Amino acid sequence: MPEVTIHVNGQSHTAEIEARTLLSTFLREDLRLTGTHIGCDTSQCGACAVHVDGVLVKSCAVLAMDVDGAAVTTIEGIAAPDGTLSPVQQAFKDHHGLQCGFCTPGMIMAATALLAETAKPSEAQVRHYLEGNLCRCTGYHNIVKAILAASGQAV
Amino acid sequence: MYAFDFVKPTDLKSALAALEDPEALPLSGGQTLIPTLKQRLASPSCLVSLTAIPELQGVCQSAEGLSIGAATTHAELSRAAAAAYPALARLAGQIGDPAVRHRGTIGGSLANNDPSACYPSAALASGAVMVTPRREIAAEDYFQGMFTTALEEGEILTMLRFPIPTRAAYVKFAQPASRFALVGVFVADFEGDVRVAVTGAGAEGVFRWAEAEAALAEGFDPQALTPLAPPEQEMIADLHASADYRAHLVGVMTRRAVLAAITG
Known part of the structure; x- marks a missing residue:
């Protein structure tokens, strides 16, 4: 399987994944960052929204392979490390x-x-x-x- | 999704070589293709991502108008074209939602030719030229009906050249759930040569509304269009809107677009 490296909330993650893996699946199932929600899976609802290199995208409509090397911020990366809310x-x-x-x-x-x-x-x-x-x-x-x-x- | 391979070339030559596989599909922003794959409506052997190829990016202005790299996102175009071609920039800034605009590309939209997509109306009304590695295709010859274009197997759009009208506007009546155009009308006035292109309504996809163009060439005024509507039997009828409602909306949206083009 191909290898992908994605920097999520400041931490680098390398994994072997199937090419068809969605970014939302990678975040939730490989990294267990389940704060990114799957509401519709048809890119209508926006519950899966994350930032890729600083811009808002729907992670259920992006392949993880297509953001190889990118910096992704999820909801888990929004509060300060000590838990102070943004x-x-x-x-x-x-x-x-x-x-x-x-x-x-x-x-x-x-x-x-x-x-x-x-x-x-x-x-x-x-x-x-x-x-x-x-x-x-x-x-x-x-x-x-x-x-x-x-x-x-x-x- | 069925399984597929994935490649992301960084130059056009490698991308075209990968697309020689007849089972491969080009992937631009993926905002239509990925949902299509999820529904198993396509089963490519390989996806060839076109988003890391510098030749396909960016917007530049010349005497002939705007040259737009096919992999330019809607968000980028809405910024980059704001001064040179505000009607096109506004159209780009109203497609889908912000997250979709950050991924979706003009080339992807024009290659897909969804009958309710916004860009085909802009391309047809502007008299745009579609550039591929093999040839240049006039908008008139490019759109060939719903989801059908003049592109051949393995041929991709690399650049779009948009002449800039003296005044223009796009007005759409958005389908409230999908935010695609239930009816969208792009009106472009090239110093009295007026072109009106309609998306979302025609059973054969995007079309030029000749009757409205002739009326507007006489006088660029919404009143010139008052009794006009395109023939109902040429309109799409589906659960979102009947043919006569769409025909009516084409008249209303065209009048609004003319007014918007006048007031700027």
Whole structure:
């Protein structure tokens, strides 16, 4: 089997994998990083969102082989090593930006990517950016509020 | 997914050599192909990734317009074309969602020719030229019906050349679940020579709406189109929208696109 090396959350992982292995499968089954969720497996829901070399992607629609050598950040790499939540995570907690929590890893990854691109997004920009992340609980209101709060804007 | 081999060449020559295998498939951003593989609708012997080939990347402007490397992502194009061809940049920035735009490529979209994809309308309305290692293909000859193009076995797109109109706009009515265009219309005005291309609606895939083009050449004004709609019997009818609804939407989206092109 071919070998792949992917740097995940600052740590380098080399593994022999089948070429058809999805990045989401590699993260969850080879590395046991199960914070990356599989909601739909049809690239609609965004629960599997991670960052590859700093940009947001859906890990269920990317082959692990295709990101050989890349730096991947998953939800497990978002908080500080001592467990201190990132500003986005803290805002989701403070503003009740989740109910069941299933979509939350993808939401946090999308929101973090958005704020890296646009430091102070408008509400419309937040909603546009979240088009690829589905939440079936909250109606998005508190998610949007949390992201605006994380950007330092009054909500 | 069925099992396959995977190669990621770093130059075009190696990629073309790998694609000589008739069972191999080119993989660009994979935002359509990977879901297709998951559903076992394709079983290639080998995927040849095209995303590490410098010749296929990037956007540059010349007197003839924009030259766009076929493996340029939607996200990259929406940034790189923003000043030179804002209508095309806006179209790119509204495809799918941000994660899809970071992977999906213009060449992948045009090679797939999904009847609801956005780019085919831009290519046809702009009079773009598709460049392959074998030849150059005019948009007019390139699109040959749903999921069908002039590309031959083993032939890939390497570059797209887009002439830049004096004014243009793309307006789509997004299918709310897939965010593909239920109907999308690209209007391009080349100093009075107006081209209108419609995606999402035609039973034969993307098409130019000649009647609207003639009306707009008389006067570039949404009012010029008021009674017009394309023939219902040439429209797609499916569970998302009936043929008469699509025909109606083509008229509405075209008027909105003309207005957007005027107001900029």
